[in-house]
Each structure stands twice: as C-alpha cells, then as structure tokens.
Amino acid sequence: MESCDALIVGGGPAGSTCAWALRRMGFTVVVMDKAVFPRDKLCAGWITPAVVQSLQLDTEAYAREHVLQPICAFRTGMLGGGEVETRYAETVSYGIRRIELDNYLLQRSGASLRLGAAFKSVERQGDHWVVNGAIRTPLIIGAGGHFCPVARHMGAQLGASEPAITAQEIEFEMTPAQSASCRMDGKTPELYFCQDLKGYAWCFRKNNYLNIGLGREGNHRLSDQIRHFCDTLKASGKIPQDIPNHFHGHAYLLHGHGVRVPIADGMLLIGDAAGLAYPQSGEGIRPAVESALMAAETLREAHGNYRLATLQPYVARLQARFGESRRTTGARPNSLRQTIGGLLLTNRWFTRHVVLDRWFLHHGQETLPAVL
Numbered sequence: 001m002e003s004c005d006a007l008i009v010g011g012g013p014a015g016s017t018c019a020w021a022l023r024r025m026g027f028t029v030v031v032m033d034k035a036v037f038p039r040d041k042l043c044a045g046w047i048t049p050a051v052v053q054s055l056q057l058d059t060e061a062y063a064r065e066h067v068l069q070p071i072c073a074f075r076t077g078m079l080g081g082g083e084v085e086t087r088y089a090e091t092v093s094y095g096i097r098r099i100e101l102d103n104y105l106l107q108r109s110g111a112s113l114r115l116g117a118a119f120k121s122v123e124r125q126g127d128h129w130v131v132n133g134a135i136r137t138p139l140i141i142g143a144g145g146h147f148c149p150v151a152r153h154m155g156a157q158l159g160a161s162e163p164a165i166t167a168q169e170i171e172f173e174m175t176p177a178q179s180a181s182c183r184m185d186g187k188t189p190e191l192y193f194c195q196d197l198k199g200y201a202w203c204f205r206k207n208n209y210l211n212i213g214l215g216r217e218g219n220h221r222l223s224d225q226i227r228h229f230c231d232t233l234k235a236s237g238k239i240p241q242d243i244p245n246h247f248h249g250h251a252y253l254l255h256g257h258g259v260r261v262p263i264a265d266g267m268l269l270i271g272d273a274a275g276l277a278y279p280q281s282g283e284g285i286r287p288a289v290e291s292a293l294m295a296a297e298t299l300r301e302a303h304g305n306y307r308l309a310t311l312q313p314y315v316a317r318l319q320a321r322f323g324e325s326r327r328t329t330g331a332r333p334n335s336l337r338q339t340i341g342g343l344l345l346t347n348r349w350f351t352r353h354v355v356l357d358r359w360f361l362h363h364g365q366e367t368l369p370a371v372l
C-alpha cells in the first residue's frame with residue numbers, strides 16, 4: 001500500500017497550491033483527481049494580482065507558453081441599461097485559461113499525481129486513513145471543489161440545502177472570421193449586473209478566446225437571461241453572430257452563504273470545498289490559493305498531530321482573512337434598493353471606488369505571501 005504525509009483530493013488551484021506549499025515544507029504529498037489533466041473547469045478565468053503574487057507566478061515566463069491577458073479597464077452597468085468605462089493606469093488583473101493554469105500549477109507542485117482516480121472510499125485505521133483501499137495517510141485535504149467528496153464525508157449537505165451560486169458559461173477559440181468581427185477588447189472585460197442585483201453577466205476576451213457567462217443566486221430563468229445577454233451583445237456588434245450555444249453549468253458557494261465546517265480529526269477543507277468565494281464578485285481562485293497556503297502553514301505547525309484541536313488555528317486564519325462564516329442569505333433586495341443600486345451602478349465614482357476597487361479588486365487588502 002502507498003503511504004504519504006498528506007493526501008489531497010482535487011488538483012484545482014486549491015489542491016495544487018497546498019501540494020506545492022507542503023512539498024516545499026518537506027511533506028510527501030499525493031494529489032488524487034478524478035479528471036485527467038489538462039482538464040477544463042467552468043470559469044471566467046479572471047485572476048487578481050494577489051493570486052499571481054501568492055503563487056509566485058513568473059508572468060513573463062508563463063505568458064510565453066500560455067494565455068495571460070492583462071486587464072487595465074472594465075465596462076460595467078446593469079443588464080439592459082447604460083454602460084460605464086473605468087480605466088486604470090496599470091494592469092489590475094489578468095485573464096487566464098483554466099485548462100492551462102490548473103495543469104501548470106499541478107505539474108509544478110512536485111506532488112505525486114494520481115489522475116483519473118476518483119475518491120471512492122475512506123476507512124479509519126488507528127491514527128490513519130486508508131483511501132480507496134490503496135493509499136494510507138494521517139491527513140486528508142479536501143480540495144474537490146463544490147461537490148468535494150471529503151466535504152460530504154465531513155457532513156456537508158452538498159447541494160440540498162445550500163444556497164449556491166449557479167452559473168452558465170462558454171469559452172471557445174474564435175475562427176479568423178469570428179475574430180475579425182469581434183469588437184471586444186481583451187484589456188476591457190464587460191460586467192453587467194442582473195436587474196435584481198443577485199448576480200451578473202460577463203463577456204471577456206482573452207487573446208483569441210471568448211468567454212461569456214452569467215452567475216447568480218438561485219437559477220431563476222438562467223438560460224433565458226444568458227440568451228438575452230448574448231442577443232444584446234450580438235445586436236451591438238460586440239461578439240460574432242455565430243457563437244456556439246452549448247453553455248455549461250456549475251454551482252459554488254459564496255463565503256457566508258452556507259456553513260461548511262472546514263476541519264475534523266485528520267481532515268481539512270480548502271477552496272470551494274470549504275465554500276470560500278468572495279460574496280460580492282464570486283472570485284474563488286484567490287480564496288482557494290490563500291486557504292491552501294493557510295492550511296499548509298497550520299499543518300507545518302501541527303508537527304504531525306492532526307487532531308481537531310491542533311487544526312483550530314486554520315479556522316482562526318480563515319476567519320481573520322475572510323470573516324466569520326455565517327449564513328446571510330435572508331436579505332433580498334427590495335425594489336427601492338434595486339432602484340438605488342441601478343442608479344449607483346451607472347455612477348462613475350461608485351463604480352470605480354466601490355464596485356471595482358473594493359468589491360472586485362480588493363484594493364487595500366494585503367497579499368498573502370507564500371509562507372515557505
């Protein structure tokens with residue numbers, strides 16, 4: 001039977017970052033993923049500079065072989081309403097393709113990879129776990145995304161009672177004819193909030209790839225809303241008329257919208273498995289990377305004792321960084337708030353300083369350095 005210091009279930013940004021950090025601390029690490037990489041993941045593929053810094057990503061080297069679209073402006077507004085353009089003097093974010101970034105991070109992590117291997121069973125034997133009857137480890141890290149099987153084992157009610165964000169999206173490479181007729185500027189992604197302010201649609205060009213999607217609380221007429229959004233983009237000549245129409249759907253939890261207990265004896269959850277995405281923007285890669293680094297630091301300090309009490313500092317770190325996880329979905333915007341929200345979203349000052357700088361770019365929140 002194979003043995004390791006830590007088994008990570010899921011090789012997305014959370015799993016690969018935790019593996020990378022633990023390997024550099026001297027742990028033996030196995031990453032198991034049901035997919036064979038490179039694999040795609042539904043995502044707009046927007047990362048903030050904090051992610052680049054925490055991952056110590058060499059942007060020049062990365063951009064030589066992968067899509068890395070600098071972003072220096074945004075066009076924002078309400079669906080069906082006016083638009084505001086906000087420009088920055090520097091690069092404030094990047095566009096990546098998940099099929100590329102996730103594979104890059106996983107390969108560089110230095111972990112032993114078990115790809116195409118789903119987590120199927122777990123059994124307690126003394127102070128150790130035996131997973132799939134084949135891997136023995138004192139510690140399992142759940143990084144399997146929203147439907148993480150480790151989270152399920154720890155008691156999360158996946159799907160059933162959790163108020164998740166539902167999203168539909170498409171990403172495709174444009175043909176030369178489509179590219180010639182596309183008026184989207186890669187440096188300026190477009191974001192449009194739903195009328196009820198419970199989500200937003202986006203259109204995002206990354207080199208020759210186009211990414212279009214809509215994510216919102218509840219799945220209220222999601223397909224209709226995204227079809228209408230695409231029709232508007234086509235009518236304004238921003239995107240080609242003949243885009244593919246096979247949109248795919250996925251769900252995930254925003255921090256504070258559900259309660260997942262992130263630790264148990266010998267087990268710990270990171271990234272979407274712990275439900276950590278930022279509530280205002282839905283950005284989940286940064287919390288995935290940061291929770292992975294906080295988990296690694298906690299495990300280093302645990303010196304091989306992975307009892308619940310020893311893992312508590314991880315919960316404290318999450319709370320200090322993202323706030324307490326309380327269920328806060330009750331508040332529904334009433335029509336007055338929607339009207340005010342609609343007005344504010346076309347106000348240039350509010351758009352720059354609140355929507356973009358505070359909600360989407362988290363200016364003022366310091367970067368979490370890789371603790372290695």
Ligand SMILES: Cc1cc2nc3c(=O)[nH]c(=O)nc-3n(C[C@H](O)[C@H](O)[C@H](O)COP(=O)(O)OP(=O)(O)OC[C@H]3O[C@@H](n4cnc5c(N)ncnc54)[C@H](O)[C@@H]3O)c2cc1C
Nearest residue numbers: 010012013014034043044045046119144145271272284285
């Ligand atoms: C439509 C959409 C757009 C988004 N856009 C953005 C964006 O632009 N920027 C941003 O920051 N965030 C975005 N997010 C959120 C972001 O995609 C997630 O927060 C992020 O992927 C979380 O990373 P993770 O490593 O926790 O999980 P994941 O990336 O979901 O990785 C989980 C891994 O676990 C594996 N796995 C699952 N089950 C098992 C099993 N049983 N056994 C073994 N392996 C398993 C999966 O194959 C997968 O590789 C978006 C989400 C959606 C749905």
